[in-house]
Amino acid sequence: MANRHQAFGGNYGKHREFSWGSDGTTFDRAGDMLATAHTTVLLGMNAQPVRVEVESFRGVPKFELVGLPEASVRESYVRVRSALNQLGLNIGQQRLVVNLAPADLRKPGSAFDLAIASAALAALGHVNRESLHDTLLLGELSLHGAVRPVRGVLPQLMAARNNGMRHAIVPAGNGREASAVDGIDVKVADTLHDVREHLRGQSPLPSPQAVVFAPSFDERLDLIDVKGQPGARRALEIAAAGGHHLLMIGPPGGGKTMLARRLPSIMPPLTYSEALEVTAIHSVAGLLPSDSGLVTIRPFRAPHHTVSDAGLVGGGAPPRPGEVSLAHQGVLFLDELAEFRRSAIEALRQPLEDGQLTIARAKERATYPARPMLVAAVNPCPCGYAGDSSGRCQCGEHRIHAYRAKLSGPLLDRIDLHVHVPPVDVTFLRERPCGESSATVRARVMAARAIQARRLETGQVESRCNGALSSRELDAVALPDAQGMKLLIAAAERLGLSARAYGKILRLARTIADLESSPDVRSVHIAEAIQGRVLDRGPVLG
Ligand SMILES: Nc1ncnc2c1ncn2[C@@H]1O[C@H](COP(=O)(O)OP(=O)(O)OP(=O)(O)O)[C@@H](O)[C@H]1O
Numbered sequence: 001m002a003n004r005h006q007a008f009g010g011n012y013g014k015h016r017e018f019s020w021g022s023d024g025t026t027f028d029r030a031g032d033m034l035a036t037a038h039t040t041v042l043l044g045m046n047a048q049p050v051r052v053e054v055e056s057f058r059g060v061p062k063f064e065l066v067g068l069p070e071a072s073v074r075e076s077y078v079r080v081r082s083a084l085n086q087l088g089l090n091i092g093q094q095r096l097v098v099n100l101a102p103a104d105l106r107k108p109g110s111a112f113d114l115a116i117a118s119a120a121l122a123a124l125g126h127v128n129r130e131s132l133h134d135t136l137l138l139g140e141l142s143l144h145g146a147v148r149p150v151r152g153v154l155p156q157l158m159a160a161r162n163n164g165m166r167h168a169i170v171p172a173g174n175g176r177e178a179s180a181v182d183g184i185d186v187k188v189a190d191t192l193h194d195v196r197e198h199l200r201g202q203s204p205l206p207s208p209q210a211v212v213f214a215p216s217f218d219e220r221l222d223l224i225d226v227k228g229q230p231g232a233r234r235a236l237e238i239a240a241a242g243g244h245h246l247l248m249i250g251p252p253g254g255g256k257t258m259l260a261r262r263l264p265s266i267m268p269p270l271t272y273s274e275a276l277e278v279t280a281i282h283s284v285a286g287l288l289p290s291d292s293g294l295v296t297i298r299p300f301r302a303p304h305h306t307v308s309d310a311g312l313v314g315g316g317a318p319p320r321p322g323e324v325s326l327a328h329q330g331v332l333f334l335d336e337l338a339e340f341r342r343s344a345i346e347a348l349r350q351p352l353e354d355g356q357l358t359i360a361r362a363k364e365r366a367t368y369p370a371r372p373m374l375v376a377a378v379n380p381c382p383c384g385y386a387g388d389s390s391g392r393c394q395c396g397e398h399r400i401h402a403y404r405a406k407l408s409g410p411l412l413d414r415i416d417l418h419v420h421v422p423p424v425d426v427t428f429l430r431e432r433p434c435g436e437s438s439a440t441v442r443a444r445v446m447a448a449r450a451i452q453a454r455r456l457e458t459g460q461v462e463s464r465c466n467g468a469l470s471s472r473e474l475d476a477v478a479l480p481d482a483q484g485m486k487l488l489i490a491a492a493e494r495l496g497l498s499a500r501a502y503g504k505i506l507r508l509a510r511t512i513a514d515l516e517s518s519p520d521v522r523s524v525h526i527a528e529a530i531q532g533r534v535l536d537r538g539p540v541l542g
């Protein structure tokens with residue numbers, strides 16, 4: 001038989017302070033035992049370390065859980081007791097105190113189960129306490145002792161690694177996600193039994209299978225399906241090229257929704273670091289399908305207009321990311337913008353401005369990244385046909401006015417590009433596909449993005465995309481040549497443009513110039529940008 005000390009210690013520690021019992025699985029030290037396991041609790045995208053201390057006492061059987069556990073953690077006892085029972089261990093006959101430290105951190109969720117059960121195993125002498133050293137434990141337990149997947153494994157592993165943790169054991173169902181994290185030795189487990197055998201050094205757990213990251217696109221959504229609509233297609237390309245928010249205005253059936261759904265297909269493929277961010281958010285939200293690796297497609301989120309404020313921007317207790325964060329690095333599509341609650345739309349302003357959303361609670365702050373491209377669609381009036389030459393619009397002036405009043409305002413101020421999507425010409429619909437494919441358009445978008453990336457690298461700007469250029473940055477990189485300036489000043493006077501509209505025109509013109517690889521912003525670029533952004537107050541409707 002192998003040296004028993006070796007078998008218990010595994011690779012984890014050399015320090016021994018036990019005297020081992022005759023059956024090789026329990027120690028016979030008289031007195032009380034304390035064991036510590038390591039886990040984390042999610043706060044927004046950050047994970048805070050939590051120590052699970054389990055102490056076994058002689059005396060009347062009792063289980064106490066202290067350290068600000070929420071109801072979901074208090075239920076842990078039932079699962080842990082049952083799972084340990086499957087291993088032949090009845091903690092109902094023990095006196096155990098479980099302390100979750102630090103005590104002032106609220107602890108929700110079921111992911112502590114594995115750490116509590118492992119610490120209990122150590123406190124009762126069934127595994128060496130040293131085997132829990134430097135090891136992050138994450139996982140919910142079933143009553144039968146299966147280790148079930150949990151939310152937020154990716155950011156929790158990253159945080160643990162950054163805090164110096166060297167080993168981790170996570171549920172097998174989270175293995176593909178976990179394999180994306182390097183710098184920490186990750187093992188995956190299916191059952192508590194396997195975890196115990198691993199901690200005893202008897203049967204090591206496997207490492208997760210490495211997954212190769214390959215960004216992809218949804219092949220079913222290609223721009224080639226959109227017939228006609230040259231103006232809207234061009235707007236979509238400019239929006240993608242410069243990361244500009246986009247508003248589409250038009251009657252029903254013109255293809256607004258169809259166009260919006262195809263925006264991710266002309267954006268550059270996700271980079272590895274973007275994919276890590278997106279995956280982490282979806283993992284924290286519990287939206288990552290079991291056994292999936294990194295997200296490979298840019299997100300497209302289209303919340304219904306009845307969505308709550310918290311659903312849109314994030315919130316709740318415990319806090320969860322909202323649609324604006326789930327769309328991070330992708331597209332947030334607000335179809336039928338006029339139907340959304342005003343409060344929800346107003347709540348979007350701050351995250352869109354800051355690129356992140358912070359939810360402050362009494363003692364805690366949860367922060368989620370929120371940098372999507374916003375695309376909104378509206379009809380020009382409640383029936384959708386205002387301005388239609390057929391005269392079929394039945395909305396009175398008052399109704400149209402009230403409808404448009406809902407749209408003007410702070411959110412639209414942040415949308416650089418407004419485009420009309422007229423009814424599609426039937427002759428176009430009869431034709432075979434004639435427009436460009438997403439891949440063709442994407443190549444131009446990526447070339448324009450590469451120019452923006454160079455400006456960032458060389459320190460000319462701090463914004464990654466033209467859509468985020470500040471007025472100082474615009475002065476540095478987007479001032480038009482003499483002709484362009486003349487045109488801009490003439491337009492500003494004629495249309496009574498505000499400083500904000502002026503900035504939007506310059507941002508768009510910079511992108512239009514980048515799409516042509518033109519170092520200078522010229523009058524043609526300014527002219528096209530003015531078309532895309534005419535009014536100061538609200539969208540150009542009807
Ligand atoms: N330009 C187009 N090329 C091909 N098909 C189109 C086009 N425009 C619309 N369609 C067809 O019409 C359907 C409705 O289009 P879509 O839902 O995108 O219109 P919409 O502008 O969003 O309308 P609504 O204002 O009612 O939401 C599409 O699913 C598609 O089949």
Ligand SMILES: [Mg+2]
Pocket residue numbers: 256257258335377
């Ligand atoms: Mg639609």
